[in-house]
Amino acid sequence: MKKKTIIIIAGPTAVGKTSLAIALAKYYNTQIISADSRQCFKELNIGVAKPTSAELGEAFHYFIDSHSILEDINAGIFEQYALEASSTIFQQNPVAVMVGGTGLYIKAFTDGIDLMPVIPTEIREQVVYNYQNKGLHWLQQEVAVKDPAFWAIAEQQNPQRLMRALEVWYTTGQSIIHFRNNHRVNRPFNIIKIALERPRVQLVDIINNRVECMMKEGLLEEVKSLLPHQKLNALQTVGYREFFAYLQGECSLEQAINQLKINTRHYAKRQMTWFKKDNAFNWIVNEGNILEKVLELIEVKTNL
Numbered sequence: 001m002k003k004k005t006i007i008i009i010a011g012p013t014a015v016g017k018t019s020l021a022i023a024l025a026k027y028y029n030t031q032i033i034s035a036d037s038r039q040c041f042k043e044l045n046i047g048v049a050k051p052t053s054a055e056l057g058e059a060f061h062y063f064i065d066s067h068s069i070l071e072d073i074n075a076g077i078f079e080q081y082a083l084e085a086s087s088t089i090f091q092q093n094p095v096a097v098m099v100g101g102t103g104l105y106i107k108a109f110t111d112g113i114d115l116m117p118v119i120p121t122e123i124r125e126q127v128v129y130n131y132q133n134k135g136l137h138w139l140q141q142e143v144a145v146k147d148p149a150f151w152a153i154a155e156q157q158n159p160q161r162l163m164r165a166l167e168v169w170y171t172t173g174q175s176i177i178h179f180r181n182n183h184r185v186n187r188p189f190n191i192i193k194i195a196l197e198r199p200r201v202q203l204v205d206i207i208n209n210r211v212e213c214m215m216k217e218g219l220l221e222e223v224k225s226l227l228p229h230q231k232l233n234a235l236q237t238v239g240y241r242e243f244f245a246y247l248q249g250e251c252s253l254e255q256a257i258n259q260l261k262i263n264t265r266h267y268a269k270r271q272m273t274w275f276k277k278d279n280a281f282n283w284i285v286n287e288g289n290i291l292e293k294v295l296e297l298i299e300v301k302t303n304l
Helices: 017-028 053-058 075-090 103-111 121-146 159-172 200-217 219-225 241-247 253-276 290-302
Strands: 005-010 032-034 095-099 190-197 282-285
Touching: 005 017, 005 103, 017 032, 017 053, 017 095, 017 290, 032 075, 075 095, 075 103, 103 253, 121 159, 190 290, 200 219, 200 253, 219 241, 241 253, 282 290
Parallel strands: 005 095, 005 190, 032 095, 190 282
Antiparallel strands: none
8 A cells, every 4th residue: 555544443332443443553653543532632641531541552643641530632733633643653554553533632633624713711611510519410501502603513411511611602602513514624645444343232231241340440539549630621521420420429339330331322322323414434244354354444445
């Protein structure tokens, strides 16, 4: 493969993206750019299913442990980071691998992203505080009233998206849709999009087993260590907020663990919905010799 090419491996959480990305990186003797909005934070480990130290040793990963939870990281920042990382990789190799489940980050990298207004810290903190204390129902009602145009098309169970829309409205008095121009850029390299999937029952079993493993690895202790930072935007995510509720006496540990399993399944479903909307993705069931299947697909795509 002579022309500069980015191979993107996407799909829902727990589907097996990391192992495939590492296998591809080793095959092409190249490096990986993570497209995960939480694994970039060095303070978060178990709860974000970060690759193990052994996996990170097999192939270098950009955007892993690259930032602090004290920093405000968004899709625009990722776009510029990933473009610089890919440029660095291309100096040594015509192929780079991108892997992750944050659809908005991948879209920002491939298509570009519209400029959003800068959100004052006090507004962001107030939105997070209200969500933590008043819950998802309050957040949903607030967005529905303040930004009905966005609410009509929103992922209504996704607090991250809802808080972002509310922040924009509080800051500008305008709908977040106003700032979306859908202006697509043309990147100076090939992009091959591959998405992994598994039968739903199988994926649910993997998710449930992963949560149990996380607990054995010390997830609760990790969450306890992050309690002083629980209001930060980086921690308003699956894997942490369930246990903040437990530590505040709002539920039992068993309920928190079960809620994490449920929330992770819901997250995986949202990811599938997002990626299925993009017809450029080539879907492959993760079974058998997945590397061989993907390499065959890449060969077809690069010989078109």
